[in-house]
Amino acid sequence: MPEIKTLRFAMELRWNPVLGEWVIVAAHRQFRPWQPKTGCPFCPTGDEIGKWEVRVVKNKYPALVEEPPPPFSSPKPPYEVREARGICEVVVETQSHEGDLCDLSAENMRKVIDVFAERYRDLGSKDFVKYVFIFRNKGTVIGVSLHHPHSQIYALPFIPPKIGREMENARKYYEKHRRCLFCDIISAEIESGERIVYADREMVAFVPYSAMWPYEVHIYPRRHVQSLLEMKDDERDALARALRVITATYNALFDFSMPYIMVIHQAPTDGGNYEYYHMHVEFYPPYRDKERLKHPAGVEWGAGTFTYDGVPEIRAKELRDACKRALRNLKL
Ligand code: ZN
Ligand code: ZN
Ligand code: FE
Numbered sequence: 001m002p003e004i005k006t007l008r009f010a011m012e013l014r015w016n017p018v019l020g021e022w023v024i025v026a027a028h029r030q031f032r033p034w035q036p037k038t039g040c041p042f043c044p045t046g047d048e049i050g051k052w053e054v055r056v057v058k059n060k061y062p063a064l065v066e067e068p069p070p071p072f073s074s075p076k077p078p079y080e081v082r083e084a085r086g087i088c089e090v091v092v093e094t095q096s097h098e099g100d101l102c103d104l105s106a107e108n109m110r111k112v113i114d115v116f117a118e119r120y121r122d123l124g125s126k127d128f129v130k131y132v133f134i135f136r137n138k139g140t141v142i143g144v145s146l147h148h149p150h151s152q153i154y155a156l157p158f159i160p161p162k163i164g165r166e167m168e169n170a171r172k173y174y175e176k177h178r179r180c181l182f183c184d185i186i187s188a189e190i191e192s193g194e195r196i197v198y199a200d201r202e203m204v205a206f207v208p209y210s211a212m213w214p215y216e217v218h219i220y221p222r223r224h225v226q227s228l229l230e231m232k233d234d235e236r237d238a239l240a241r242a243l244r245v246i247t248a249t250y251n252a253l254f255d256f257s258m259p260y261i262m263v264i265h266q267a268p269t270d271g272g273n274y275e276y277y278h279m280h281v282e283f284y285p286p287y288r289d290k291e292r293l294k295h296p297a298g299v300e301w302g303a304g305t306f307t308y309d310g311v312p313e314i315r316a317k318e319l320r321d322a323c324k325r326a327l328r329n330l331k332l
Contacts, residue, residue: 011063012071013157015080021161024084026063032145042092042148049095054111056119056153059088064154085128087155091115097148100138100257102248102330104149109240112151116264117228117236123155124269131156131163131268139259141286141293151262159268166265167277174276182278185209186220195316198245198323202238205246207316212306214288215253215315217246219281226267226277241332243281248326249319250285260285 010027041060044051064086071081093112094104101109120132136151137144159167173181189195189206197217198205205219219242221235231239243262250258261284267274288294288309299305 009069010072011065011068011084012073013082013084014073014075015082017078017080019161022082022158024063026061026084029061029063032061040097040146040148042090042146042150043097044095053094053108054115055092056115057090057092059090059152062086062088064088064156082157085157087123087126087129087153089119089123089153089155091119091151091153093149093151099149100247100251101136101149102244102251102326104244106237106240106244106332109244110237113228113231113236113240113243116151116153117231119153120227120266120269121229123153126155128157129155130270131159132266133160133163134264134266136260136262138262139257142259142261144259159270163265163268167268167274170276170278180224180276180278182220182280183224186222194313197249197316197319198242200238200241202235203242205242207312207319209312211308211312211315213284213286214294214308214310215250215258215283215285215319217249217283217319219243219246219283220278221280224278226274227279228264228266239281244330244332245323245326246283248330249323250283252326252329253319253322254287254290256290258285258287 010025012025013022014025016023042057064084066085066087068083068085071083073081075081091112093101094108096103104112116134120134123129124132133154133156134151135154170181173179177184186204188209189204190199195207195209196204197207202222203219204222205217208216208218219239221231221239223235225231225235228236228239247260250260263282264279265282266279267277286293294309296306299307
């Protein structure tokens with residue numbers, strides 16, 4: 001092991017042989033500024049004002065880099081190590097320093113979707129990128145270090161475990177039924193209707209039957225597509241609308257700006273055939289009522305099993321009502 005002072009910029013991927021998954025070790029990320037009071041790095045500077053609406057910047061504290069240093073540990077089996085090769089980008093979604101997706105104009109939100117699709121294509125075309133993971137963290141309780149509206153992209157050199165599990169189950173389901181698991185889920189949700197929060201011609205948003213987070217919502221395009229790239233003009237518009245509607249719904253639910261994690265699940269970019277997969281967006285807000293947070297603890301972290309304190313159908317009804325209130329104020 002090298003001397004501690006040289007480890008400031010140490011980064012590598014360490015294999016967990018027990019769980020069968022990678023952990024990204026990035027020493028420099030501990031020096032990230034925490035919610036700086038002045039000088040937002042995402043706000044436009046003088047001559048930039050009005051010049052851009054959405055822009056992509058490199059993450060200043062990347063967990064993965066395109067030209068990584070060699071691994072700093074030299075493990076013996078059963079351990080394994082790899083270079084932390086990947087790309088971490090930030091999508092600055094607007095020039096304004098405050099707000100949520102619902103505060104973006106329809107055109108601005110659509111531009112964000114187009115940028116996501118383009119980054120998925122460009123990053124995914126690099127041979128070392130096996131998965132393009134797009135996500136958005138909102139709110140201090142989620143651990144957001146900068147409040148200026150932004151999403152993040154991690155171009156990963158492996159398929160992350162949660163996606164791997166979804167892919168595996170979708171593949172098995174397809175082999176057995178010759179149908180897409182997610183298309184069947186969408187049909188089941190539309191048929192019952194009791195967990196639907198919002199739906200239009202192209203999109204369906206609902207609380208999953210086996211939701212893990214109290215007000216978890218998933219958004220699916222009705223058409224069977226594997227990524228944003230395959231989505232047509234009107235479908236991208238519809239997704240942009242659905243994202244604004246759902247975030248406005250969350251903010252209307254308890255009349256405060258709701259923190260959340262938003263993730264986009266798309267097919268891997270490792271060259272495999274994932275026709276049985278169906279892209280979607282998932283939202284995990286941490287609140288279980290106006291005052292209390294859901295804290296994943298012993299059974300969630302230690303056993304990997306979620307307990308749901310409540311009834312998903314009742315929470316879906318609350319979200320449906322909040323959606324109606326939100327739609328009154330939202331300019332679609
Ligand atoms: Zn700013
Ligand atoms: Zn499908
Ligand atoms: Fe998913």
